[in-house]
């Protein structure tokens with residue numbers, strides 16, 4: 001077949017001028033209609049030339065400005081050019097010696113295009129490789145003014161932020177809903193220099209000294225020989241390490257609890273883990289721990305949901321984050337501080353504040369809110385922003401300083417070091433997402449990927465050539481203050497303080513603070529994970545650790561593994577439970593929650609429309625679930641009976657379900673309990689059944705009641721049959737405030 005020339009039909013005067021350049025050659029049989037070619041949009045102006053070379057290239061946005069519409073197209077300008085700005089006629093054919101000839105080495109465009117592509121990937125993060133980010137705004141409350149001179153915490157002060165959430169163990173392409181710790185790293189672009197709060201969703205860490213970080217990560221990552229399992233801790237090397245290295249037991253019980261499988265990034269707490277030091281205008285100091293408190297409460301998936309989601313939607317958490325922001329349900333957290341006097345002992349209520357495997361229960365030191373974070377904008381480009389963002393604990397504004405926590409001290413070294421490889425050199429703070437919003441006047445020069453063309457001849461101090469600039473700043477110019485903490489005279493040792501030797505009391509505190517249903521989930525998680533180990537000795541050793549935490553926990557897991565429960569080898573600590581550690585028992589707003597509405601296209605559509613509106617006006621998101629895609633009575637269908645799964649919804653409302661077509665789902669009818677006389681589509685029965693197992697609120701009205709009858713669920717806890725859609729919604733919303741219908745989970749432990 002011969003090539004046929006097709007000229008694209010472009011609109012607008014500017015476009016007419018470039019019609020030639022947009023001429024495409026597409027294959028097509030002689031005489032047949034040419035293959036359709038996508039129409040170009042109205043061309044935008046070309047990227048302006050950079051006016052001078054003395055400053056960072058501001059033609060590419062930093063991602064922080066709000067002036068650029070989020071819909072702005074990535075490709076700027078009508079003409080395709082080389083990286084050097086020469087316009088190109090063709091990017092689809094390499095330059096050949098005749099149509100059938102060899103490709104010519106002189107084809108500079110081919111080489112530029114392929115070479116650049118060959119180098120598009122950078123190394124993924126050595127930990128926290130998989131993540132999702134969003135832009136937002138932080139507003140100070142002014143409640144920390146007595147504690148710190150940090151300006152971004154002043155009342156009403158707004159600061160741009162970028163947040164990256166992540167899992168720890170999996171690769172960039174792994175699933176979101178695996179059982180793991182989550183990262184919660186926030187970059188505050190403050191006027192006084194960038195502040196990075198590089199936090200996790202678990203308030204303690206596996207180790208007490210940074211020197212052991214490579215060990216825990218080597219143990220948690222996939223086995224070096226076969227590189228399995230991906231993104232999970234259910235394997236021998238992980239349990240080998242944590243059972244031999246008992247300071248990890250506290251972090252591990254958090255992982256095995258529901259905290260290890262968050263429902264959403266929006267429903268995670270964040271913790272700075274270490275103790276930091278704040279210094280106020282008068283030079284007075286306090287010790288603090290940072291907390292993020294989610295507006296929607298702390299909430300997790302069920303284990304079955306987490307497993308299902310990893311298959312049906314491996315991007316579950318990042319999709320949820322983006323969808324919520326784009327739906328206007330902006331995720332929100334309050335930043336809070338636990339405040340402790342800065343005493344020479346650096347302890348509070350007998351708890352060593354330098355030990356990152358210990359919490360201070362909120363009942364002993366309440367979390368005081370100091371500001372509010374709202375995420376309101378998704379990134380425009382994943383690579384440029386989420387992948388290239390570089391956090392570092394040493395990015396501190398005046399008013400916040402570090403302590404001697406040995407884990408923190410090691411992190412102060414690691415974060416810049418890792419960026420040198422990952423981002424290819426020392427100039428990563430010039431990458432748009434990492435550019436400070438404060439004025440920068442450093443004396444750092446040259447290096448790979450230097451984007452600034454620095455003027456002046458004297459990047460050293462003192463100098464007499466560049467007017468003596470730059471000069472050091474003092475308190476009046478709001479300079480960073482290294483708090484002059486006294487360091488005790490002590491011999492050099494490779495050792496920890498004795499208080500770091502208590503590895504079990506707070507694990508027991510956590511266990512004792514859980515409700516029966518949460519305890520049940522913890523037992524199942526340990527039993528599952530240890531059940532995936534091959535080595536008997538590892539299971540036995542971990543059971544010994546559990547015996548030192550609690551005999552009931554140990555006995556239940558041992559029973560599941562079919563092994564004897566050992567006796568404790570340490571005295572069981574006498575602990576006072578901390579109710580703040582439990583996720584169960586509170587009530588939270590329903591903002592941004594997803595409500596599935598199952599409809600029969602021949603049913604009560606007026607009622608459905610009314611309920612959809614009511615869901616919207618309650619700040620939640622309705623998702624119509626119908627037998628087919630397209631629209632129902634003019635309303636778009638978001639999920640079909642074939643695509644809807646319980647994991648996607650926080651609650652389900654049933655307005656009715658059409659009888660299954662006679663030939664629907666051959667072979668599945670009998671399994672799902674449907675028969676020739678079935679009046680409900682078996683896929684709807686499966687959905688409702690799953691929602692029930694996942695302890696979600698279910699409401700029905702009108703013809704929807706028949707679904708509950710057929711599913712055998714009418715009258716069970718958290719299942720409501722109402723006279724109208726509005727009543728069903730009201731009842732369901734009330735149930736959703738508690739997150740789950742907890743009584744549906746069997747709880748065998750007290």
Ligand code: HDE
Nearest residue numbers: 125127128164183184185199200205210213273414415418
């Ligand atoms: Fe990290 N950690 N970490 N970490 N960490 C990294 O830095 C490290 C620790 C945390 O979204 C790395 O840029 C050491 C605790 C988050 O970009 C690396 C130790 C906490 C993120 C690194 C720790 C964290 C990282 C890998 C033990 C919670 C993702 C890529 C001393 C308070 C940040 C990178 C993002 C990332 C080192 C322990 C949180 C290698 C040596 C404790 C949220 O530098």
